[in-house]
Amino acid sequence: MTLTHEPIEGEHFVVVSETTGDEWEIVVGLEVHCELATATKLFCGCPNMFGDEPNTNVCPVCLGLPGSLPVLNHNVVELAMRLGRALHCEVEPSVFARKNYFYPDMPKDYQVSQFDQPINVDGWLDLPDGTRVGIERAHIEEDTGKNTHAGGSGRIHGADYSLVDYNRAGVPLVEIVGRPHIRHPEQAKTYIDELRAILLTTGASDAKMEEGSLRVDANVSVRRVGETELGTRCEIKNLNSLRSLGRAIEYEARRQVDLLETGERIKQETRHWDEGAGRTRPGRSKEEAEDYRYFQEPDLVPLAPSAEWIAAIDAGMPPLPAARRDALARASGLVITDTSVVIAVQRDLDALALASIAAGGDGKRVLTHVEHNLSGEGASNLDPAQFAQLVTLELGGQLTATQAKTVLAEMVTSGRAPDVIAAELGFEAMDSSELEGIVDGLIAESPEEWADFCTGDDKKRGKLQGFFTGKIMKATKGQADGKAVAALLESRRAESL
Amino acid sequence: MSARLTRDNVAKVADLARLNLTDAELERYTEQLGAVLDHAEDVASLDLDGVPPTAHPLPLVNVLREDVVVEGVDRDEVLSQAPSVEDRRFRVPAILGEEP
Numbered sequence: 001m002t003l004t005h006e007p008i009e010g011e012h013f014v015v016v017s018e019t020t021g022d023e024w025e026i027v028v029g030l031e032v033h034c035e036l037a038t039a040t041k042l043f044c045g046c047p048n049m050f051g052d053e054p055n056t057n058v059c060p061v062c063l064g065l066p067g068s069l070p071v072l073n074h075n076v077v078e079l080a081m082r083l084g085r086a087l088h089c090e091v092e093p094s095v096f097a098r099k100n101y102f103y104p105d106m107p108k109d110y111q112v113s114q115f116d117q118p119i120n121v122d123g124w125l126d127l128p129d130g131t132r133v134g135i136e137r138a139h140i141e142e143d144t145g146k147n148t149h150a151g152g153s154g155r156i157h158g159a160d161y162s163l164v165d166y167n168r169a170g171v172p173l174v175e176i177v178g179r180p181h182i183r184h185p186e187q188a189k190t191y192i193d194e195l196r197a198i199l200l201t202t203g204a205s206d207a208k209m210e211e212g213s214l215r216v217d218a219n220v221s222v223r224r225v226g227e228t229e230l231g232t233r234c235e236i237k238n239l240n241s242l243r244s245l246g247r248a249i250e251y252e253a254r255r256q257v258d259l260l261e262t263g264e265r266i267k268q269e270t271r272h273w274d275e276g277a278g279r280t281r282p283g284r285s286k287e288e289a290e291d292y293r294y295f296q297e298p299d300l301v302p303l304a305p306s307a308e309w310i311a312a313i314d315a316g317m318p319p320l321p322a323a324r325r326d327a328l329a330r331a332s333g334l335v336i337t338d339t340s341v342v343i344a345v346q347r348d349l350d351a352l353a354l355a356s357i358a359a360g361g362d363g364k365r366v367l368t369h370v371e372h373n374l375s376g377e378g379a380s381n382l383d384p385a386q387f388a389q390l391v392t393l394e395l396g397g398q399l400t401a402t403q404a405k406t407v408l409a410e411m412v413t414s415g416r417a418p419d420v421i422a423a424e425l426g427f428e429a430m431d432s433s434e435l436e437g438i439v440d441g442l443i444a445e446s447p448e449e450w451a452d453f454c455t456g457d458d459k460k461r462g463k464l465q466g467f468f469t470g471k472i473m474k475a476t477k478g479q480a481d482g483k484a485v486a487a488l489l490e491s492r493r494a495e496s497l
Numbered sequence: 498m499s500a501r502l503t504r505d506n507v508a509k510v511a512d513l514a515r516l517n518l519t520d521a522e523l524e525r526y527t528e529q530l531g532a533v534l535d536h537a538e539d540v541a542s543l544d545l546d547g548v549p550p551t552a553h554p555l556p557l558v559n560v561l562r563e564d565v566v567v568e569g570v571d572r573d574e575v576l577s578q579a580p581s582v583e584d585r586r587f588r589v590p591a592i593l594g595e596e597p
Contacts, residue, residue, distance in 0.1 A: 038564050039564045039565065039566055040564050040565065040566050040567070044567070044569075045562070045565060045566055045567025045568075045569075046566070046567070046569045047566050053572075053585065054584075054585045054586050055572050055575065055576065055585060055586060055587070056569075056572050057569060058569050058570060058572070058575060059567070059569035059570050060570065063570075063575065071560065071561070071562040072560065072561050072562070073561070073562060073564050074561040074562065074563055074564060075563075075564035076564075077559075077561065093558075095552045095553075100513075101513075102513065102514055102515045104587070104589040109514075148586065150583075160591055161588055161589060161590060161591055162588075162589050162590075162591065163583055163584060163586035163587065163588055163589075164586055164587040164588075164589055165585075165586050166587070291513060293510075293513070296552055296553075298553070300553075300560075301552075301553045301555055301557045301558055301559075301560050302552045302553060302558045303558065303559060304558040304559060305559070
């Protein structure tokens with residue numbers, strides 16, 4: 001069965017079952033774990049460092065040795081609150097809890113987390129497409145050690161034994177629990193992109209999926225369009241890239257629709273994404289929360305950030321992607337969801353664009369160049385006033401779009417003014433009589449093609465338009481303005497009919 | 498034996514902790530843990546209206562340390578005390594598909 005995605009009124013998406021023609025809605029909630037960018041671990045002074053020699057960043061606290069006591073890292077609270085406030089959460093008094101489970105990735109046999117009283121609650125994140133995704137909570141917890149399964153088939157089930165590196169045990173994490181407001185695989189990817197941008201902007205995490213400092217689990221369910229109750233969900237793990245995330249959601253939705261349409265029920269379970277096979281497989285059945293036997297961590301006192309501390313976090317908050325898009329949309333006259341607006345902020349070029357617009361550059365044209373002709377690096381050399389001048393020359397007809405692109409590239413490299421570069425390259429507005437002479441000459445050279453161009457059907461004419469435009473551009477070394485050429489060809493055609 | 502705690506409860510908790518208990522041990526722990534719960538019940542029977550839940554006996558919040566690296570312990574010393582070691586890592590028994 002194939003599923004097709006059709007946006008409904010621009011905000012919801014529906015998948016259509018090919019077997020029955022029924023319409024289904026995908027419902028996704030994402031849980032994101034991100035490692036905080038601290039110097040040390042959550043409860044001890046061991047370095048928080050990826051990729052070090054195994055078991056070199058360990059001490060009695062993170063090895064769970066008897067008599068050791070945890071002490072909370074100030075910077076963890078600072079970064080967790082920055083992230084929470086960036087996600088519009090309330091910062092609440094919170095306590096730590098032990099999540100008990102027996103597995104050698106935590107030498108204590110429990111993970112310190114926050115359970116019924118998390119630090120950040122009830123926030124939201126706005127996607128570039130305008131969707132607001134609720135954030136249920138963003139709580140602090142510690143990361144686990146890293147197991148390598150050895151012997152047997154190398155897979156968990158076939159392993160004879162495991163080797164454990166505790167460098168990562170006790171590294172601070174924030175788990176961001178999103179509400180099930182996502183309706184499409186692409187939207188899930190966008191959510192992670194946006195969250196990454198916030199993590200980077202606030203300095204909370206380096207958010208590298210490939211190094212595991214940002215990890216995503218997806219809760220996926222489906223329901224018939226129009227239903228308001230949530231369906232039974234499955235939690236998909238082992239999503240190591242955005243591509244995996246999108247593919248896994250797509251696969252899982254299809255699997256669930258197939259089951260439901262054949263009268264079966266969805267079993268709530270954890271499933272693992274197999275990137276190679278392109279499918280999800282059942283993992284262990286999800287333990288009931290009570291099996292973790294959460295209880296308050298007696299070795300840690302409650303956390304209650306003062307109103308002053310929270311106010312200082314808010315005061316020091318850098319402009320966030322959504323606010324930056326808003327500012328750029330207002331200045332350029334484009335909508336906040338315009339691709340060029342979204343990309344300018346993604347590439348950190350919105351400050352340049354704003355300054356160029358303020359210097360008199362046309363907003364739409366400035367952002368078009370940012371989207372297509374500038375990368376994040378190098379463009380920082382660009383002087384906003386000169387960028388504005390370039391756009392003005394282009395819109396005034398003194399430079400063609402192609403020439404403007406060439407001049408812009410040179411401006412990025414040399415930092416010189418656009419009029420100087422244009423003169424040096426011999427980019428001058430082509431005199432219209434000069435262009436007419438060249439065009440008439442080329443028409444005379446190819447009478448058959450010209451006749452076909454004048455009388456042929458749309459398809460033929462389109463093809464020959466390309467033929468003549470190519471010849472003209474070659475003859476003028478790209479200096480002819482594309483629009484002027486098209487207009488001239490059209491008027492000559494009208495004359496000859 | 499406490500009405501609050503059955504032998505099955507104890508067997509389940511033992512299973513979660515990977516403890517293999519004999520029948521005699523199950524019996525003994527059910528009785529001992531039941532006594533602990535009975536004590537908690539004594540506390541719960543008090544009139545606690547207006548007493549906020551206590552997260553910690555100490556009247557303290559926000560006990561924090563600066564984010565500064567402190568020397569840990571030597572790897573060789575740590576690994577020398579482990580029952581089994583391979584390739585600079587702790588070697589542990591096979592895991593039967595159970596993970597957090």
